[in-house]
Amino acid sequence: MSAYWCELAWLGGEAPVPGVLIDVDEQGFVSGVVAHHATTPEATVLPGLTLPGLANAHSHAFQRALRSRAQAADRGSFWTWREQMYALADTLDDDALYRLARATFAEMALAGITLVGEFDYLHRSEALMRAAADAGIRITLLDACYLHGGLERFHDASAHAWAARVDSIEPGREVRLGAAIHSVRAVDPAAAAIVAAFAAERGMPLHAHVSEQPAENEDCLRRHGVSPLALLAGAGAVGERFTAVHATHLLEGDAELLRDAGASVCMCPSTERDLADGIGHPPGPLALGTDSNAVIDVFEEARAVELDERLRTGVRGNHAAAALLGAATGNGYTSLGWPEGGQIATGALADLVSVRLDGPRLAGTRRADALEAVVFAATREDIGAVIVGGRQLALDPAAVAAELSAAIPR
Amino acid sequence: MSAYWCELAWLGGEAPVPGVLIDVDEQGFVSGVVAHHATTPEATVLPGLTLPGLANAHSHAFQRALRSRAQAADRGSFWTWREQMYALADTLDDDALYRLARATFAEMALAGITLVGEFDYLHRSEALMRAAADAGIRITLLDACYLHGGLERFHDASAHAWAARVDSIEPGREVRLGAAIHSVRAVDPAAAAIVAAFAAERGMPLHAHVSEQPAENEDCLRRHGVSPLALLAGAGAVGERFTAVHATHLLEGDAELLRDAGASVCMCPSTERDLADGIGHPPGPLALGTDSNAVIDVFEEARAVELDERLRTGVRGNHAAAALLGAATGNGYTSLGWPEGGQIATGALADLVSVRLDGPRLAGTRRADALEAVVFAATREDIGAVIVGGRQLALDPAAVAAELSAAIPR
Numbered sequence: 001m002s003a004y005w006c007e008l009a010w011l012g013g014e015a016p017v018p019g020v021l022i023d024v025d026e027q028g029f030v031s032g033v034v035a036h037h038a039t040t041p042e043a044t045v046l047p048g049l050t051l052p053g054l055a056n057a058h059s060h061a062f063q064r065a066l067r068s069r070a071q072a073a074d075r076g077s078f079w080t081w082r083e084q085m086y087a088l089a090d091t092l093d094d095d096a097l098y099r100l101a102r103a104t105f106a107e108m109a110l111a112g113i114t115l116v117g118e119f120d121y122l123h124r125s126e127a128l129m130r131a132a133a134d135a136g137i138r139i140t141l142l143d144a145c146y147l148h149g150g151l152e153r154f155h156d157a158s159a160h161a162w163a164a165r166v167d168s169i170e171p172g173r174e175v176r177l178g179a180a181i182h183s184v185r186a187v188d189p190a191a192a193a194i195v196a197a198f199a200a201e202r203g204m205p206l207h208a209h210v211s212e213q214p215a216e217n218e219d220c221l222r223r224h225g226v227s228p229l230a231l232l233a234g235a236g237a238v239g240e241r242f243t244a245v246h247a248t249h250l251l252e253g254d255a256e257l258l259r260d261a262g263a264s265v266c267m268c269p270s271t272e273r274d275l276a277d278g279i280g281h282p283p284g285p286l287a288l289g290t291d292s293n294a295v296i297d298v299f300e301e302a303r304a305v306e307l308d309e310r311l312r313t314g315v316r317g318n319h320a321a322a323a324l325l326g327a328a329t330g331n332g333y334t335s336l337g338w339p340e341g342g343q344i345a346t347g348a349l350a351d352l353v354s355v356r357l358d359g360p361r362l363a364g365t366r367r368a369d370a371l372e373a374v375v376f377a378a379t380r381e382d383i384g385a386v387i388v389g390g391r392q393l394a395l396d397p398a399a400v401a402a403e404l405s406a407a408i409p410r
Numbered sequence: 411m412s413a414y415w416c417e418l419a420w421l422g423g424e425a426p427v428p429g430v431l432i433d434v435d436e437q438g439f440v441s442g443v444v445a446h447h448a449t450t451p452e453a454t455v456l457p458g459l460t461l462p463g464l465a466n467a468h469s470h471a472f473q474r475a476l477r478s479r480a481q482a483a484d485r486g487s488f489w490t491w492r493e494q495m496y497a498l499a500d501t502l503d504d505d506a507l508y509r510l511a512r513a514t515f516a517e518m519a520l521a522g523i524t525l526v527g528e529f530d531y532l533h534r535s536e537a538l539m540r541a542a543a544d545a546g547i548r549i550t551l552l553d554a555c556y557l558h559g560g561l562e563r564f565h566d567a568s569a570h571a572w573a574a575r576v577d578s579i580e581p582g583r584e585v586r587l588g589a590a591i592h593s594v595r596a597v598d599p600a601a602a603a604i605v606a607a608f609a610a611e612r613g614m615p616l617h618a619h620v621s622e623q624p625a626e627n628e629d630c631l632r633r634h635g636v637s638p639l640a641l642l643a644g645a646g647a648v649g650e651r652f653t654a655v656h657a658t659h660l661l662e663g664d665a666e667l668l669r670d671a672g673a674s675v676c677m678c679p680s681t682e683r684d685l686a687d688g689i690g691h692p693p694g695p696l697a698l699g700t701d702s703n704a705v706i707d708v709f710e711e712a713r714a715v716e717l718d719e720r721l722r723t724g725v726r727g728n729h730a731a732a733a734l735l736g737a738a739t740g741n742g743y744t745s746l747g748w749p750e751g752g753q754i755a756t757g758a759l760a761d762l763v764s765v766r767l768d769g770p771r772l773a774g775t776r777r778a779d780a781l782e783a784v785v786f787a788a789t790r791e792d793i794g795a796v797i798v799g800g801r802q803l804a805l806d807p808a809a810v811a812a813e814l815s816a817a818i819p820r
Contacts (some may be wrong), residue, residue, distance in 0.1 A: 002596050004551070035612030064774075065774065067775075067783070068772070068782045068783035068786055068787050069776065069779050069780045069782070071727075071731060071782035071785070071786045072731075072778075072779055072782050075726065075727040075728070076725070076726045076727050077723060077724065077725060077726055078726075081726065082725070097546060109772050110770055128496075144772070149718065178746035179486075190441075199591070212726075224773050229479075230531050252719055256669070272721075273717035273718070273720060273721055274717065274720070274726075274786075275720075275726070276720035276721070276723065276724045276725055276726045277721075277724075278721060279721055294786065294787065295787065296771075307683035307684065308683070308721065310683060310684070310685075310686035311682075311688060311689055311718065311721070312689075313486060313684055313686065314487065314624075314686045314688065315487060315686055316482075316485065316486045316487055316490070316491065316684075316686045317485040319479060321482070334805050358811055358812060358815070359807065359811055360517050360520055360807050360810045360811040361706075361779070361811070362478070363810075363811035363814035363815040363816050363818070364474075364475065364477070364817070365477075365478050366479065368482075369478045369479050369481075370481055372478045372479070372481035372482050375479070375481070376477075376478055376481045376684075376704065377477050377478050377704065377705065379789055379791065381789065381791045397769065397770050399772035400770045400773075401770040402773070403767055404770060404773035404774050405768070405773040405774050407774070408773070408774030410776060
């Protein structure tokens with residue numbers, strides 16, 4: 001048993017709640033939540049606003065090595081950036097990937113990320129699962145079926161070969177497995193149906209890159225006569241456990257399809273800006289991802305959803321701060337197959353992150369505006385404590401920086 | 411005489427230069443710059459990348475009090491946000507404004523801003539100049555002529571009354587004066603011509619809000635038959651010392667007009683996102699401003715110019731990192747009437763800011779990519795030293811936060 005006392009906490013409503021006492025049991029679950037409580041000598045005090053731990057629902061950890069580096073190119077696009085990413089991927093052996101991913105996951109821990117969804121098309125599940133465990137955060141390993149195009153070295157021989165490999169993975173304690181269809185570029189409809197059926201049988205989350213670029217839509221329409229999402233729906237992939245990653249350029253009917261299925265969208269706005277993808281407009285439950293890891297700051301992702309929507313529409317106040325915090329926490333946990341996480345409630349995983357309100361970026365925040373302050377003005381440098389399964393992580397930015405510096409290929 | 415030795419410095423080219431020794435004379439100007447130099451015992455070492463001090467070419471300091479607070483509204487627009495801003499302005503007496511502005515300028519100093527352009531339509535030049543001096547940064551006080559609409563309490567009686575007031579201002583040591591036309595909403599063409607002639611006679615910079623919102627264009631076209639910029643050009647305002655602030659929705663012919671005149675544009679991308687203004691596409695020299703101060707981080711402004719252009723066009727690599735650093739430094743100094751600043755060169759003002767490359771956000775940066783790292787991945791928390799006129803400011807984030815907290819009205 002341990003306990004945390006939060007100056008303010010977000011319990012899912014429109015406003016923060018003062019004086020929240022959170023009890024945690026020995027299995028790392030919340031065993032009690034009391035609001036408007038005085039602090040107690042047994043409780044660890046968390047100043048500022050405490051949130052559920054942040055879920056990064058879409059990551060390719062190895063792409064952290066491209067940060068800054070992939071900005072030096074001349075005029076280009078998603079497609080020229082992809083060539084740089086392929087060249088990097090080809091240089092990473094298992095040990096190099098492990099070290100790079102561990103350092104990147106440690107950077108995520110600094111940023112309050114307690115659960116990462118690693119969309120793995122390099123097929124290096126062992127190195128990635130070990131890296132997350134050693135960095136102290138939870139992971140959903142989304143093993144991506146990848147049959148055609150792109151990175152030939154990482155091709156699966158067939159969807160059945162993919163399924164056999166996934167069945168052979170032994171997840172560790174804080175690991176869950178998910179399935180992924182890389183994209184309709186890389187997986188044909190018959191193979192997509194095999195992956196979807198596999199995920200359905202095992203109750204796994206299923207993710208896919210969907211309509212990140214207009215060219216992907218055009219190619220799919222030409223070859224198959226339907227949108228990428230409609231193709232995936234035809235393969236039985238689009239249901240409640242499905243997450244469409246990006247969904248930037250949905251075609252007619254796609255939004256209804258997602259909504260009717262109860263599927264999620266994972267936006268990755270900092271990457272969608274960086275790769276010149278465009279501004280998406282997701283229907284239904286929204287999760288957030290850092291994707292290329294050119295930036296690792298979930299607050300930046302959350303506010304970008306709203307700010308880019310403002311640019312698109314000329315209207316403010318499309319997504320409330322509480323809704324964006326839901327995207328950054330509970331919706332991400334659910335999308336990644338941990339529906340018992342991402343909330344501060346009895347029986348939930350005791351994953352928490354506290355955000356100080358007294359640094360110069362947030363100083364002057366009225367309590368009533370704490371949610372808006374964190375979403376619209378905080379950076380990860382405002383984070384205080386990060387707690388996974390009831391245990392507070394020891395955060396050491398200098399050590400993480402040294403680890404990153406050693407792990408990133410020159 | 412003092413000296414700084416920079417591990418890397420940006421001297422205006424496409425790449426950073428290693429081992430730069432900068433000598434500073436007793437008047438606070440750079441007296442020598444030697445590249446590829448070993449460090450010396452007399453020089454203060456600046457690790458990471460050293461830039462010229464950052465220029466914030468467009469600020470309304472008092473709006474810092476709206477940070478977070480103005481996000482809680484329901485659906486709205488620039489126009490509903492403006493009502494909240496007016497209500498705040500009405501509560502601030504001289505002392506309250508001084509304290510709020512001093513704390514905000516201190517926050518700017520933390521962010522590496524060594525020169526601020528304060529666009530003052532509250533007509534409180536004394537409080538604002540004193541606030542900047544006490545925070546240790548330079549200021550160009552842009553006194554804005556404001557005749558019609560909006561904040562009636564702050565109306566000038568006439569353009570001549572405005573001119574008499576500006577002539578009565580006694581600028582302090584690190585202060586220069588500039589003229590401003592609030593906007594074509596607030597200043598009619600005849601009055602704009604008086605302001606423009608006044609600025610021209612005195613060689614002052616002249617700034618105006620231009621085409622921030624489509625409604626401003628429509629109103630100007632309806633009333634005057636020309637675009638806001640063309641109206642200002644007709645009043646003799648648009649020349650080399652002119653800066654069009656925002657210029658988000660330029661009309662046909664406006665871009666050529668700006669280019670032919672050699673005028674600058676000041677984009678304020680974080681505010682233009684926040685206020686749902688839209689994505690501008692500036693011709694000619696670009697400066698950057700934090701405007702509403704909902705965010706104070708010039709690196710965020712700089713990358714937003716490129717990232718939002720990527721969203722608009724689907725193309726990467728529109729603005730090189732060096733060009734964006736020029737916008738954040740030399741172009742801003744020139745726009746604000748300090749053409750001898752914003753560069754690291756003999757004879758320039760010794761205003762410098764160093765950015766550490768060894769924190770977790772920038773760890774792993776290769777020297778060759780240092781400009782891209784700072785523009786695309788740094789935040790103000792990566793800033794090391796801030797130097798104004800050769801003297802290093804004592805930065806104390808906790809003290810600034812306390813000052814902000816005390817100064818922001820509840």
